[in-house]
Amino acid sequence: MAALVLRPGCRLDGPALYRHVEQLLPPYARPRFLRLQERLAMTETFKQQKVRLAQEGFDPARVPDPLFLLDETTKAYVPLGPALWEGVLDGRLRI
DSSP states (O other), X not given: OEEEEOOTTOOOOHHHHHHHHHHHSOGGGSOSEEEEESXXXXXXXXXXXXXXXXXXXXXXXXXXXXXXXXXXXXXXXXXXXXXXXXXXXHTSSOO
């Protein structure tokens, strides 16, 4: 998973981001999940709070931030809603 902060007034373009990631990263290094945040959570020493983000996971019911999933069939990052989440859990959707 990667946590992203978008510039004010910008929105995530799932297909364009997929193409960008596809050009720059090998398949094993591409983030399967994206989490959009208003700002990155930092410690008192200005380090990212990666452990907390990892503990929260990618369950849309638990995470308050918008989540996106790398969808290889549509070649885009798509919003991770309850239907896709269930597909991940029961194995119908491979990640």
